[in-house]
Amino acid sequence: MTRPFSATDAKRIIERHQNIIEKLNNAVSSVEKYRTKAKETSDALVAQEVLKVLADIPIEEINRDKRGIRVKVLRDYGYRTIADISTASVYSIASVHGISEDAAYSIKSIVNDIVSKARQGVKIRLSTDNRSKEATALVLALSQYRRSQKVADECRQLLNKNKQTIDYAVEDLNSSTGTLKWLLSSKAKKQKATEAYNSLIGLINGDYGSEAETQISNADVIDRSLNSDAWQDFATNSVRFFNDLEDINPGVLGNDDSMYGLPEDLAREVQEECFFPDGLLCELRRYQEWGVKYALHQERILLGDEMGLGKTVQAIATMVSLRNTGGTHFVVVCPASVITNWCREIRKMSLLSVTKIHGTGRKAALQSWIKSGGVAVTTYETTAYFEPPEDFKFKMLVVDEAHYIKNPEARRSINVKNISMHAERLLFMTGTALENKVEEMISLIRILQPHIASQIQGMAFMSAAPQFRKAVAPVYYRRKREDVLTELPDLIESKEWCSLSHNEELAYEHAVLSKNYAEARRVSWNVDDLKDSSKASRLLELVEEAESEDRKVIVFSFFLDTIRKVTMLLGNRCTNPINGSVTPQRRQEIIDEFDKAPAGTVLVAQIQSGGTGLNIQSASVVVLCEPQFKPSIENQAISRAYRMGQTRNVLVYRLLCEGTVDEKIMSTLESKQAIFDAFADKSVAAAESQQIDDRTFGNIIKEEIDRINAKYGNTK
Structure with missing residues (x-):
């Protein structure tokens, strides 16, 4: 029987299959490699956070129990915080003049105890706003781990389906690779070798070879992943990232x-x-x-x-x-x-x-x-x-x-x-x-x-x-x-105190003295020309800043007139506003448009309508045009953006005017919020809603009337 292939051809096809199998196996085992990498990088990130905590603890803390440790010589030597000591060896500490080796061991023991306690309170927070070297290493490892699992599954299926066939074919072909082996082989063996060779060629040129090449390429792409791609993966699949991290390193999220x-x-x-x-x-x-x-x-x-x-x-x-x-x-x-x-x-x-x-x-x-x-x-x-x-x-x-x-x-x-x-x-x-x-x-x-x-x-x-x-x-x-949800990015709240212009002050005082409660609450927004509005000026600045940081903005107000003025002020930056007259279906359409809009886009909403029941994670800046009477209304509004799926720090700005009802409302609300928080700490219903009622606000207006009259010597 004439051999249809050379010994070199046989060896080459065998080596090619063995090489593919090796690479497929490597892709399968890479899952564990990336898992280990994620564990190590998360530990490193925790260690960095612990060091930050320790860096704020002065070296004097090791002598809290008056153990007679010579803290001054340590400080003079350069050990100023617990962080400095935590990274030093016993022998380095003992080399300080006046510190014995026994004392050095005692110092390390005390510091290790402090480190252990600090570690218990540290938790990882990943945010696209904080791309430190350590955080990036962890996000990259988690991205590689997540993506490698799918590739590994595909490779495992390929191996399970084809490896036995390939092994048998290689065995049949291997016995006839040499010239002498071929000549001495029986006709049946030669026939099996020929069929094996054709089978191996067919596999390479068929679906198996094509799919194996694709998955090996995918594994190689994962291995060469860029940091920027990993962060993009995190922004899109944050839930999976945190689930994987919890599984790989339990408790690391706190x-x-x-x-x-x-x-x-x-x-x-x-x-x-x-x-x-x-x-x-x-x-x-x-x-x-x-x-x-x-x-x-x-x-x-x-x-x-x-x-x-x-x-x-x-x-x-x-x-x-x-x-x-x-x-x-x-x-x-x-x-x-x-x-x-x-x-x-x-x-x-x-x-x-x-x-x-x-x-x-x-x-x-x-x-x-x-x-x-x-x-x-x-x-x-x-x-x-x-x-x-x-x-x-x-x-x-x-x-x-x-x-x-x-x-x-x-x-x-x-x-x-x-x-x-x-x-x-x-x-x-x-x-x-x-x-x-x-x-x-x-x-x-x-x-x-x-x-x-x-x-x-x-x-x-x-x-x-x-x-x-x-x-x-x-x-x-x-x-x-x-x-x-300890891994949620930070919620950063700011009070943006604005100073009244002359025209704002006149409009505000007129509203108070007229006992026009709504107009008084609309301080700064109730001027005829928004060029005179300090809140409008600050809002423009915030929107411009948000755009420069690739953020979107939600602006909330209780008052329809304020909603209209803000929408006019911001012009084509805004989507259509949401208020009580907008149907539920149209609200969702507006939010969908907002989700697809570029950075710097603003969604303006009446707080009662846009502050409940809707998810607006694409925004990471929330602006409140005036303080609300109920803490829960503000909390609900903020939660439209600060919720699961958010991958950026959420910035909340409260626009407030000094020397107005804004100040008194905020003061009252803060005391109410303290009570609210005390109830919120319990996993039961609070006894009573905490809010400012009309009577309380009436008292605030009365105080303001008295203040304004005193200002003008009772002439107004």
Whole structure:
């Protein structure tokens, strides 16, 4: 039998296959290489942060217990802070004149203890605004790790599918590579060698060879990744980055509470709950998956996570899991202002079908949903018309902004309760449970789990106590942003105090003396010409600065007239403004336009309309035109930008005028906020909303009238 290939050809094709297999194996093992790199770089970043803390601790701290350590000679030698000592060896310290080797060991022991305590309080924060060398190294490693996993999976599949075939073919061909081997081989062996050679050639020239070349190239591209590409990857996939980092280096983000505040027994049960995410089109944070398992396990709950933590996606993921275990029908009840947002989020984040039941076609939409299933999204107003057949059951009812039904006597509360009778499971959600009285929270729990409501009814007076929190844990679950999203970039708040011009002062004083409350609150914006407005001048500066930093801006005001003036002032920098007259669908369209707009673009919104229920992470500058009467309104507005998915520091600017009601409102609000924060620190509802009421503001106006009259010697 004539040989159709040379010995050199045979050796070459064997070597080529072996080389490909080696590179595919290297791509598979690279995942562990990048994982190790991410662990080391995250440790290095932590070490850098610890050194920053230690650099602020003077060397004198090692002698706090008056151990007789000669601190002065250490300082004279150049050891001025704990950071200096932490990086020095025992022998370096002992070389200081007057410090014995024994003392050096004692000093290092004291410092190591300080370092350990400092390490416990340090957590990593990654932000596109802080691209230090250490942070960049970590982001690069995480980007490489993330991307290498997909390549490794592809390479593993190629190997699993083809390696055995290649090994057998190489073995058959290898036995006939030499001339003498070929001559002495039987006809059958020669035939097998020829088939093996053709098989190996076919693999190289076919799909296997092409795909292997692609994946090897992909692995090489990952290995040569640029820092700028890694940061771009982080900006796009920050959730995955933080999930990977938590997995690689647990606790490095500072959120190492594996039970997320639940009692141990309940936490163990929740942890063992099964979650089936097939059909969920987004990645959950670890605490979000925990929230989903809590909802699945407890069945009837009030999820009170702070705004920005992703209650919506937890609800969607819960419905997805239930859909995968046989559930067919789900209902979401929400305020009309966010019905469009809910429909979009469900479609964006899952494969669940959505039916909007609202407006003139609500009856036909309800019948269509009953017939076809999926998620029915309706509003509180429409619940009066949401009347499924008496014997009809659906899997779960989600009630967004559940504090809307805090009053059991209200018509919408009765309507929602009637709908809940058809539901097997209930998921109430509110980020503003702290606005309610404890009795109102108990009212919600009474719908969910009446026996718990009865149990805690007599404990309302001790709502801040651990006993109360433990009692409500099976039904009420609240996580704070600072506890579970410790990796969020910094929220940097600034008070921009402006000085009144002569014309502003005249307009302001006229408003106060006329007891025109609204005009007085619109200080600086109530002038005829905005060239005279100090707040308008400062806003222009902030917008220009934001544009230079590739940022977008949201401007909030309570007053429609201020919204109009700001929009006119900024001209074509602005998108269309959002106010109460803009429909929910149009609001979302405006936000979509804003998301696609270039840096320097401004979204102007009435704070009651644009400050709730919408996600605007593309903005990283928030400007408040005047102080609000309720701390929660400002907090909600800020949370439109400062929420999960934000990868930049969020800058908040409050425009304020000295010597006006702005100053007095802020002073009052700060004391109210302190009370609000005291309640917010507890995972329970606050006893009472903290706000400025009309009477309080009336007193502020009276004080201002007295001040102005005194200024003019009672002539005005």
